[in-house]
Amino acid sequence: MTLNRFLILLLPEITLTVVAFLVFILDLIIGGDEVRERRLQWFAFLGVLLALVATILIWPLAEAGGLPVAFDVGPGFGGDVVPMMTLDGLALFFKLITVLMLAIIILSAGEYVKVHTPFRGEFYAFVLLAGLSIMLASAATNLVMIYLSIEFLSITSYVLTGYLRDDVRSTEAAIKYFIYGAAASAVMLYGFSLLYGATGATGLVEIATALATGSVTLRWLVFPALVMVLAGLGFKIALVPFHQWSPDAYEGAPTPVTAFLSVGPKAAGFAVLIRFLIVALPAFQVNWSAMLAGVAILTMSLGNLIALWQTNVKRMLAYSSIAQAGYMLIGLAALAPLAESWTNGLNALLLYLFAYLFTNLGAFAVVIAVEDRTGSANLPDFSGLIRRSPFLAVSMLVFLLSLIGIPPTGGFMGKLFVFGAAVQRQMILLAVIGVLNSVISVYYYYKIMRPMLFERADDAEPIRVTPSMRLVVGFSLAMVLAIAIYAEPFIRLATESAQLLLAARF
Amino acid sequence: MIPLYWWLIVAAALFCIGLYAVLSRKNAIAVLMGIELMLNAVNLNLVAFWRYITPQALTGQVFAIFVITVAAAEAAVGLAIFISVYRMHGSINVEKLDTMRW
């Protein structure tokens, strides 16, 4: 593979990298000027749009089995080509999710960043780098690359979480996140080392081959490795019982970062988990399927039950997003790779994630908008929102309905697919617990709706919504509705992204 | 030659010691050191596996080097966070950092 082609395949990542470093440099040059700093936001946004264009440009290149991203290093250097990444539907899907997420977060952060954070330019750079790490993670096909990208994501996330240097909560959140994350990744790494020891390979495909051909010396190490990797990835996705960092980190982090944390690490974690389980361990599907089903039940139930208690909207949404991850996990637990039908579990997960992306980020955008005005995000801050800003209130209502899973919202389509997968695999109990949980979740989403819609605000002053915020919320709203009302392209996107991977592995 | 198992047991022990440190030490620096121990256990594993399972390819070695590098970066960020925590809270006792809970 030539260098040119190699660079083309990495175009989105390269774009993000360049833009991120340009932002660093520009920030150094113009630092301190508020107006210009504001322009940095738009510059970062422009970079994200470029990355989006790049992603779309390389879209046709993906093929079944994945296009290995590696280039010849020449015979002088050992001659081995070790592809660390791949370009397939799944990777592209997550690249798309990443750029969309970055766009939304960067746009919605403007006002917040201006008011609350130091080093405003760098903030955008870090966000862009975090996005880059997600892209890398979603394409990684080698344990080494997986570790590197995940760790890259972790480190940027720590920094972002603790970005409010002078805030008690932010710093506390950062240290907790850091210690928890470091320990979890150490556990995951230990799992990687065991897997390497068992199969003698670090490439996911090679691991699968080794397991399939029986040339495995220490097969009994595979299951412990699976558990440990699951712990590490579960930490990223915030699956119960590896979720405990997330409420604290969500609450303490700057709200735009919370929005990022609720989507980004989850996306990365799911991307890696999907690839890891499907590519490396298809032979162990019985084991991980049962395990994931159990974890999904725990995650949904616990997330919802504890969310009932929360009075801080950010924290509540943290628990809510734990529960949402549980629903997504149903898709993976009920993976039916050979199914001819509309849902094979994986496309369900991807569709759900796609809908969740807009829903949750939209909801956080509203929270940010309210917080910009009221200074905090507790339930009473939402009182009378329908009077203060009908647009925000109605949008928030739709987002909450989507989180519950009521049509015509994207959340409904996601749930339809996810539960469809479970029913198809005859995992009725899983499906029933899933729908019961979506009923329970109404209780706490209602706790947001009630002040927002039914109660009178002490401060009846209308909330001014900045144009960029209006854009973000409006776009998210449109997408959430579109995923349900004009579902076809989204379903096709999710299905085709999943199909390439499944076709190659099963 | 020393059997592979011996290496693995040592690594596992090291991992557990590291974990114990993470769980029990109050000082964040000590916790960080525990994490480093865990990572070193991983490194030991990787190198041992390389030596015994796939001596022909350098994968395990390279992996270990990457881990060491990343650990350094992680420690840097971690220490930076500790400093800001210390500035805000006046200590880095992780047991006392529980303003956010429930």
Added chain:
Amino acid sequence: MDFFFNLAPLAILVPLLMFAAIILFTHPNNRLSSSLAIGGIAFSTIISWGIVLATILSGEHIWEETWQISIPWLPAGTSVLWIGLEVDSLTAAMLFMVPFVCMLIFIYSQGYMNLGKPNQDPRYSRFFAYISLFAAGMIGLVLSGSLLLLFIFWELMGLCSYLLIGFWSFRDRDTEDHIDEAQVKRARAAALKAFLTTRIGDVLLFSGMVLLWAYTGTLNFSEIFQPEVLEHLAEITIWGLPAATVIALLVFGGAVGKSAQFPLHVWLPDAMEGPTPVSALIHAATMVAAGVYLVARTYPLFVAGSVAGDGSVLAVVAVIGAITAFFGATIGLAQNDIKRVLAYSTISQLGYMMMALGIGAYVAAVFHLLTHAFFKALLFLGSGSVIHGVEHGHHEIAHHSDHHGDDDFNPNDMKTMGGLRHRMPRTFWTYIIGTLALVGWLPFAGFWSKDEILGEAFHLWREGGTFSLPLWVWLAGTLGALITALYMGRQIGLVFWGEPRHGAAEHAHESPHSMTTPLIVLAIFAVIGGLANLPSNVPLVGGELHHFIGEVHEVSEVVHSEALALNAIVAGLSTVLAVGGLIFGWAIYRNYRVGEVEPFQRWLGPVFTLLKNKYYVDELYRAVFIRPTVWLADISFRFDTGVIDYLVNLVGRVTRVVADFGGVFDAKVIDSTLVDGTGKVTNSFGGWLRQTQTGRVQNYVLVIAVTVLLLLGLYLYL
């Protein structure tokens, strides 16, 4: 002659339209309203009499081929239910009486409601609207050729009776002081009681009707009464009985409710709370007759049910009739309210009709129905005239004297009357005629009809066994006749003879001509009514009604449509009892003075108290049916909020939320300590779950370690 038949729908529609016109448009103009109502009913009367005439002229063939029209009404499943009108000679016989009596009552009401006088009733127009609707209902019921249509009119009359009985059930305290508070309460209760009691009968009829439709596929009388249909009904069993039997019993249930037969008779006496013309209209002449008419109309069903069910159905009818006839009469002995006496008399007379039907003498029953309609309407209107006169007298003394005094004056109380024969001569004479007709003095109408019933029973007894049913029927009827004579003697003695026992009676005036003229017309019919159906041994005119309606229904061994000759024993005995009883009652009561213990009470003692209290049936029903129902309703409601809703909320509580909806909710809902208890339990559950989130990062990491170890352990174990 088909001309009049084809106008039959108009006989119903015109009064109906008058109702609508009055309610919607003309109600501000009282005179116009009542004129419309009277005009409407007069029009109906003309058409009806035309129909009667046409039926008579059409002779025998009316039995072979009745006049019918019908329309497809209810598309149902694969069939269509038709409804329509039908005229046969039974209908014609009723049509002769119903609109005519209604018309007389309408005319009378104009006077009774004081048209054009200062004390004219403020709800004058409303009254005429209601009675128009009522008349339409009764005429429609008679003309119905389908049980369904009959039921519709049946219920329409139920509604009208509710409205009319409750005519004074509300008032504006500030403007309407001609009604007192107690009266409002009584009227309110009476209306409800009437509607609900008859409603019980109605749902039985409803059930019977529905079953009939289900099993025969039609509700048209002419189709149901085909022999093969009836046979088919007798063959099907439902709940272990032949369907015909079940259906007949259910239909009879309806008749029991409407015709105030025991045990559903309780509503009729209370129904006297309505204006008096209403009593005459609804509760004497026509509406209560609907039940009897229903049985007569669906008689083949009863016959089929009886044959299939060993004679049981008709026996039930006869027994119920006999019980009602006897006990109704006894209660009449002890009442003081002039209208109540008549009400119990009505119940008793309806019992006669039922028992006639029960022994197969349906012609006799219809005959009694017709004659009774005239003389009972006469009596009620006469009593209305009396009350009206006494009320005027009361007004007069209240106006002239300084002391307003006795506000609890009751114009209906016979014991405060007396000596009215001089003050209200026209009323007096017509009333006497009515009385004689009721107690059955020769040659008044009542004699012939009652005697025929007793004669039939006697005849059957002689043919049948010694202690067979007809014997008891005859005995009950004969004893009833004696008691009837006694209470009527008591009544005329108290009302018309003796000295006035109250200033109001002293100042009573004769009523206006609009009231007395109808009385005179009715009196004529009360005298000559018997001519319609003299015994068969009377030359030329004997057994006319038998000829006219005798073959409406198929004759069989249980149905007697042949007229009987006059039986000297029966007629003689009942005449002696009637004459003796009336004179005896009159003699001992005509000089009754206020405050005395009355003779019957002296002689009967506790039995009199029992009678005065109507055998305590009302109290019994209250204790057995009404209270338990209300109690059950209450219990159900408590169950609903206390158990079902509580369980629902409990589910909510397990998820800890409902309690969080706010203090308002907590304060209101927690009405039992149980709720508190479970609230705490769920709280602590949620609390425990929450405890896991300690805020200490090392605990979190520990969870990872423990989880991994647990999973590994699980793996090894498996």
Added chain:
Amino acid sequence: MNFPFLTLIIFIPLVGAIIIALIPRNREREIKWFSVIVSLFPLVLSIVVWVLFKVGGGMQFVDEALWIPTLDVYYRVGVDGISVPMVFLTTLLTTLSLFYSAYTIKVRVKEFFALFLLLEMGMIGVFLALDLVLFYFFWEIGLVPMFLLIGIWGQPKDRPQYSAIKFFLYTLVGSVAMLLAFIGIYLTSGTWNILEIPLVGPLADNPALAVAAFWAIFLAFAIKVPMWPFHTWLPDAHTAAPTAGSVILAGVLLKLGGYGFIRILLPFFPVLFKQFAPFIGIIALISMIYGALVSMAQWDLKRLIAYSSVSHMGFFTLGLVAASATLNTAEPVLNSRAIALDGAVLQMFNHGIITGGLFFLVGVIYERTHTCDLKAFGGLSAKLPVYYGVMLMTALASLGLPGLAGFISEFMVFRGAFAIMPTYAIIGVIAIVLGAAYILWKIIQYIFLGEFSKEKWSAIFDPEHWHFSLDMARFEIVTMVPLLFFMLLVGIYPAPILNVINAASTALLSGLL
């Protein structure tokens, strides 16, 4: 390509709602009357559809388009004789409610009217949808506006927020269960088409799952109907909702459940329905009698009528059960079955007209006095004779007086039930007597009869919030007239509407195995 009547009926309200969202908030008059006018379009169209509808012609006016190809989901709407009256009922009651609300809603006008039109879209959609996913979409779309109507415009003292969320949760519990069942049905039958699934016989190969799916769908519809013991959301929702909301709730929303039973559960699982008919029949009887008894114990007019809905919808269920209990038997019974189903459908229509009317009439006194406490009134017929007359007629229609609408449907329901399950039927007639009792005793007697006095009235009358005449104002009469007309029309000559229903229900039943 036919003229897309049904599509227009569904989506005109949506367009109206969007346009209202764009009108400035302070143009209240314009918003009110615009929404009334918008709602007239579906009303007129639904009348046109009814007129053009060919009796016995099966599904008509079908609009079909592939919606989500990968999922095999179609946008497919159509009407048969069962949905035609329901759609008309919905459009009629919506127009009347909007008209009524134009006079009575004073706060947050814009939101109210926009939501109401959205609600209309959801309800009509349910009646027209012929695809399970589409059905589910509309089913849930109606949920949210109603939730907000109760919560925002509810009567403050009746815990509107609690009632709103209770309504929401109840319905959601049912509908998520239904969703799972729908998925299961689709996975085995391979189509979402409501008309095709019965031909395939969903889940035939897996009896246990079929039973589970049956009860899951049953739950959803039973909650909506509502059947005992899933009814407790109804009294709360009714009590709290604003008048127009109560009208729509009783008039249309309850019918969604009933319609679902007929359109979905019965054709999908005829055998299971038959098998469980005795049990469901008992639930119907309990609903009828229990509902009536609890009504009798109420002192709040709205709550009373709410419980009476439980009782009256029990009649519907009885008819439905009778229609299903003898599937698979000889031909003559088809007649009784079809009559029972006719009765059930007509009962829904009548209940919509009558109870809708009753809630408007509750609104009449509520707007004047702000109380629904029966004990607070008395003797009103002396002062408000027109109101008395209208209420009396509506109440009598409700208690099933012949000549008015309620009787016809009760008659047919019992006709079917007596032929098929006579013991159930004879127990059921108790409810008729009880119905008369609570309506005459509680409603008529306590409000209208008895003593009227100035002191009592001035204690409750609120002249500051009432600017119209004391007796029924003209707009209130105008609101009631169409309903009274239909009560009378159906009662006196039911053939026009029954022809339509009957052909459809006969076809439906004879098509079942």
